[in-house]
Amino acid sequence: MSVKSQSIQSKKQTGQDERLKKISPLRVLLNRPELGALGGSILVFIFFGIVAGDTGMFSAYGALNFLDVSANLGIIAIAAAMLMIGGEFDLSIGSMIGFAGICIAIPAIYWGWPLWMSITFAFAMAVLIGYFNGIMVVRTGLPSFIVTLAMLFILRGATLAITRLITGRTQVPGLRVLIEDDPIAWIFATDTFQWLFTWLGKMKLIALRTDGTPLATGIPPSVIWFIALTLFATWILMKTRYGNWIFASGGDKVGATNVGVPVGRVKISLFIGTAVASTIFACIQVLDAGSADTMRGTLKELEAIAAAVVGGCLLTGGYGSAIGAALGAIIFGTVSMGIFYTDVDTDWFKVFLGAMMLIAVVFNNYIRRKVTENK
Amino acid sequence: MSEYLVQFNNISKFFGKVIALKDVTMRLRKGEIMCLLGDNGAGKSTLIKTLAGVHKPDEGEIIFEDKKIIFDSPRDALDIGIGTVYQDLALVSLMSVTRNFFMGREPQKGIPFFKTFDVEKANKIAAERMGQIGIDVRDPSQAVGTMSGGERQCLAISRAIYFGAKVLVLDEPTSALGVHQASMVLKYIVKAASEGLAVILITHNVHHAYPVGNSFTVLNRGRSMGTFQKKDISREKLLSMMAGGEELDKLEVELKEMDRVART
Numbered sequence: 001m002s003v004k005s006q007s008i009q010s011k012k013q014t015g016q017d018e019r020l021k022k023i024s025p026l027r028v029l030l031n032r033p034e035l036g037a038l039g040g041s042i043l044v045f046i047f048f049g050i051v052a053g054d055t056g057m058f059s060a061y062g063a064l065n066f067l068d069v070s071a072n073l074g075i076i077a078i079a080a081a082m083l084m085i086g087g088e089f090d091l092s093i094g095s096m097i098g099f100a101g102i103c104i105a106i107p108a109i110y111w112g113w114p115l116w117m118s119i120t121f122a123f124a125m126a127v128l129i130g131y132f133n134g135i136m137v138v139r140t141g142l143p144s145f146i147v148t149l150a151m152l153f154i155l156r157g158a159t160l161a162i163t164r165l166i167t168g169r170t171q172v173p174g175l176r177v178l179i180e181d182d183p184i185a186w187i188f189a190t191d192t193f194q195w196l197f198t199w200l201g202k203m204k205l206i207a208l209r210t211d212g213t214p215l216a217t218g219i220p221p222s223v224i225w226f227i228a229l230t231l232f233a234t235w236i237l238m239k240t241r242y243g244n245w246i247f248a249s250g251g252d253k254v255g256a257t258n259v260g261v262p263v264g265r266v267k268i269s270l271f272i273g274t275a276v277a278s279t280i281f282a283c284i285q286v287l288d289a290g291s292a293d294t295m296r297g298t299l300k301e302l303e304a305i306a307a308a309v310v311g312g313c314l315l316t317g318g319y320g321s322a323i324g325a326a327l328g329a330i331i332f333g334t335v336s337m338g339i340f341y342t343d344v345d346t347d348w349f350k351v352f353l354g355a356m357m358l359i360a361v362v363f364n365n366y367i368r369r370k371v372t373e374n375k
Numbered sequence: 376m377s378e379y380l381v382q383f384n385n386i387s388k389f390f391g392k393v394i395a396l397k398d399v400t401m402r403l404r405k406g407e408i409m410c411l412l413g414d415n416g417a418g419k420s421t422l423i424k425t426l427a428g429v430h431k432p433d434e435g436e437i438i439f440e441d442k443k444i445i446f447d448s449p450r451d452a453l454d455i456g457i458g459t460v461y462q463d464l465a466l467v468s469l470m471s472v473t474r475n476f477f478m479g480r481e482p483q484k485g486i487p488f489f490k491t492f493d494v495e496k497a498n499k500i501a502a503e504r505m506g507q508i509g510i511d512v513r514d515p516s517q518a519v520g521t522m523s524g525g526e527r528q529c530l531a532i533s534r535a536i537y538f539g540a541k542v543l544v545l546d547e548p549t550s551a552l553g554v555h556q557a558s559m560v561l562k563y564i565v566k567a568a569s570e571g572l573a574v575i576l577i578t579h580n581v582h583h584a585y586p587v588g589n590s591f592t593v594l595n596r597g598r599s600m601g602t603f604q605k606k607d608i609s610r611e612k613l614l615s616m617m618a619g620g621e622e623l624d625k626l627e628v629e630l631k632e633m634d635r636v637a638r639t
Contacts, residue, residue, distance in 0.1 A: 240491055241490070241492050244470075244478060248479070254463065255465035255478075257449070258461055259465045259479040259534075260479035261478060
């Protein structure tokens with residue numbers, strides 16, 4: 001009795017609905033899609049902090065190393081996550097990376113195009129291919145799995161065939177000299193905050209080379225792109241009308257269409273998004289390595305999807321987050337680099353990757369049930 | 376200005392050789408609830424989709440406020456004020472009440488190219504609107520999957536009204552509901568009509584339709600069997616018309632015959 005009267009009293013006082021159950025902050029957190037990935041990344045850092053804390057993994061140089069790997073994966077994982085929230089897959093991400101690479105390298109090296117023009121060309125091709133993927137899926141109603149699987153083979157094959165036809169080889173080197181003086185290339189090829197690292201080096205806070213320059217010269221462009229894209233994607237998903245359309249398109253295609261969401265246009269734009277993200281990935285890697293390789297990006301589509309799933313995206317669409325995908329990418333990047341600092345044989349990395357994904361899917365499934373059925 | 380808010384005159388729809396609808400005519404005044412009754416396969420779904428702009432009628436015309444209208448998409452129908460609430464409600468259970476309420480028509484704020492979804496305003500309106508029909512949305516950011524069937528139905532109807540529906544097309548709004556939930560939804564429908572909306576209520580449940588309807592149109596095998604005012608027709612007559620009363624009579628005779636044969 002006393003409990004009841006108390007609750008009525010408290011309702012009067014606060015004007016709150018008595019049916020509004022007190023939800024602990026933990027429960028609120030549980031309803032966020034990125035929770036699993038957040039927990040996972042904390043565990044991963046604790047693990048390597050203990051196992052490899054004194055090996056230089058967490059020095060400036062070591063940290064930038066695994067951040068660079070995470071960031072590269074993150075760029076495509078975020079785009080893949082947005083597409084997955086929109087209810088589709090893109091298996092052609094990896095092949096698109098290779099294709100974009102030669103779209104930059106062949107015109108620049110063999111046709112004498114300025115680098116900015118070939119980069120623009122690569123992005124134009126990405127938009128076209130993304131559009132084609134999207135329109136195929138939307139118009140035919142075929143599963144995107146099949147359509148983009150076909151594109152995986154087509155693009156990889158075309159990349160190899162075209163490169164060999166024009167160059168007689170499978171690699172196109174010689175880009176490095178073109179980067180300087182180019183009006184665009186620096187966007188994908190500049191280490192930022194170099195002054196900071198120089199200063200840190202002078203203060204003897206980070207490791208130096210024998211000539212006195214710091215070992216880590218600056219934040220790699222991939223990391224800047226990764227952070228920018230994470231913020232941009234999160235803003236879109238959470239704060240814009242288009243973001244709501246993405247969730248709606250993936251959550252219930254028919255329902256969304258019926259209330260006037262342009263589902264087809266949303267999906268096509270998301271396919272363009274993954275192709276463009278692949279091209280950003282390709283730009284950064286090609287300009288960093290100074291050469292394009294026809295096999296670049298192989299299997300990256302699966303890693304991107306794995307990172308998105310670990311980050312809380314449902315395979316059925318309508319649920320997920322960009323921050324989650326970013327955390328998923330950080331987990332994979334950290335483990336793939338960190339494993340070198342431990343005594344564990346690196347052969348075990350893929351085992352970890354698979355196990356991680358399996359745990360994530362089971363966990364996500366449980367979360368979805370909680371979200372939709374906590375009556 | 377004619378007395379009717381909306382007229383669907385001699386609507387026909389064919390799918391290849393199949394005649395899904397033939398010469399169906401319905402006319403509605405403001406504040407009127409017309410119940411569209413029909414058995415499975417009578418052409419109800421096709422008619423709804425034609426009203427909603429999903430299908431284009433092959434014959435006939437739609438006249439809204441004395442203007443002839445041709446819909447190219449569901450969006451056109453929404454824009455002139457025909458709001459359709461489908462059986463599946465077009466709600467995404469993983470998304471929040473607010474995000475569902477404004478799905479496809481999110482309020483925005485900010486400068487062009489950087490416009491954001493005004494979540495606060497949306498939350499406020501959604502909670503307010505749901506409150507008006509007596510549903511306390513405990514938390515507008517809760518997932519729709521946590522609501523009851525009646526609440527979801529009311530959310531979908533409330534959304535259609537909020538976005539300017541003058542004609543409300545409801546597809547089987549009570550079919551999946553228990554008695555209490557169904558009466559809550561029906562009450563809300565009557566209230567909406569009393570505020571000046573024209574309502575087309577599609578159902579196969581005469582017991583739900585008869586108390587709330589002003590007029591009744593019966594569909595059978597793609598054709599209209601006529602529109603009746605409430606005073607002109609009894610519940611029983613309506614029931615036997617839509618359920619194919621003749622067929623049931625015939626069945627009864629056959630059963631008797633079988634019984635007789637068995638006995639001899």
